[in-house]
């Protein structure tokens with residue numbers, strides 16, 4: 001099962017105000033940038049999946065990384081294209097509309113095998129599908145041996161979310177991530193959302209990728225829909241942000257999101273008999 005990415009068209013105009021431009025969104029993205037910067041050096045050509053409004057593509061391009069940035073929602077691609085043009089980075093970022101579904105159906109139609117030094121999908125782009133083995137196979141073909149893959153999905157264990165809803169007497173939202181797909185409302189559409197554990201992703205990607213590291217993201221800090229709390233007590237949450245940065249390596253796949261770093265095996269998997 002997968003979500004039609006056209007649902008996200010309704011989100012494109014407000015996305016940066018609602019998330020990217022918030023204090024919480026800035027802190028969380030800076031954590032991801034530390035990881036992207038460590039694994040994708042200048043001179044590499046990186047594939048971005050679910051690029052949204054193009055913030056990460058612009059950041060990477062500004063550091064001398066060439067990016068092919070893709071998203072399934074036409075309005076997201078159009079917004080990202082404007083952002084890239086405003087930054088004068090059209091020679092560094094090429095934008096294409098591409099859904100997970102199309103990528104998985106025919107990766108070779110998108111690019112030649114081994115075309116990319118690495119790939120990433122940030123902030124929940126991976127949660128609108130549950131076909132992670134097919135994604136692993138598609139990306140395993142497009143990323144060169146030894147190349148890195150960085151995934152930032154929403155995970156199933158978010159103590160802030162569980163605690164917040166229990167405090168407000170809301171049992172179902174408190175445990176919604178644990179039971180099959182949950183739902184999210186975007187504009188007029190209600191879409192399914194899956195929450196893969198870090199262990200599940202490592203297993204599904206194992207034929208093509210080996211795990212290098214996993215870091216929690218948004219464990220001491222609240223989920224993005226509670227970012228107004230951070231705005232009211234920035235000093236307090238700044239302390240929690242520092243605590244989070246210091247402890248993320250010990251808390252692995254916990255949190256609103258987590259950062260999973262994988263590396264493409266030097267050999268493709270042996271064909272199934």
Ligand SMILES: C[S@@+](CC[C@H](N)C(=O)[O-])C[C@H]1O[C@@H](n2cnc3c(N)ncnc32)[C@H](O)[C@@H]1O
Nearest residue numbers: 005008050051052072073099100122123125128
């Ligand atoms: C929460 S946004 C994250 C955007 C961006 N990665 C960021 O860091 O801000 C999720 C993105 O995934 C895209 N998306 C959702 N389902 C998709 C699918 N099936 N195929 C491709 N893109 C999809 C949406 O259009 C949206 O831009």
